[in-house]
């Protein structure tokens with residue numbers, strides 16, 4: 001198989017990490033690159049393992065997203081009803097298998113297997129019951145809210161042919177810059193309005209969600225030739241009984257988002273040794289020196305700023 005090339009690209013999560021800690025950004029997009037290869041150095045391999053660690057809230061979010069995505073696909077294929085009990089049972093299976101992967105350290109051989117921050121930097125085997133119970137509750141609560149939501153009722157009334165094939169990572173271009181996005185769900189309602197939906201398992205952050213939904217809108221315009229006056233952008237906050245938060249879309253919002261994306265990408269490129277070849281050196285990416293961010297950082301074990309941290 002041909003070797004993957006580390007191409008420069010932009011995503012909302014990449015920009016967030018760059019603004020939080022540039023050293024963690026370097027480890028994620030450069031230092032860990034190739035860590036999956038048999039001939040990777042020990043450091044690359046370690047950084048690749050650390051890159052794939054998830055905190056409990058991130059794990060909860062990915063289980064909720066996967067469970068919802070699969071349920072909608074099953075519904076489309078076979079019309080299988082979507083109920084809270086069924087979703088929670090499927091999530092329970094993912095929780096059990098992920099937990100076994102984490103405590104058995106299966107990620108040592110296969111770094112994409114579940115690896116939990118709280119275990120990795122804890123005792124590796126157990127967590128306080130309040131944490132594991134809280135995790136389960138969070139997931140069950142989000143799935144019940146989804147199953148009972150008005151938004152689900154509405155999208156189930158729409159013929160499957162009006163659903164868009166989404167929930168996979170895809171790219172589009174802004175002035176030649178490759179931008180990644182993965183829309184959670186999209187459908188066209190009977191009035192011809194295209195709804196672009198983002199399921200949220202955390203609290204609302206209007207600034208970052210505006211950029212994320214603007215990316216969805218730019219993607220929809222480029223990929224599906226969607227027109228702006230027939231677009232609806234929605235965040236659905238599952239922990240708040242699936243509250244729907246609308247984000248007005250307009251030319252100004254998209255121009256602002258494009259500007260923010262290009263400015264952010266220019267700052268990332270500025271830090272490179274060779275922007276054309278996408279080559280970076282660790283020393284050019286400063287530590288954030290922020291204890292609050294460092295405490296929950298995946299790279300504690302590898303980062304000289306907190307040298308000596310776990311696992």
Ligand code: SF4
Pocket residue numbers: 021022023024287288289290293294295297298299300303304305306
């Ligand atoms: S430990 Fe702190 S300084 Fe080091 S990479 Fe993580 S967030 Fe950045």
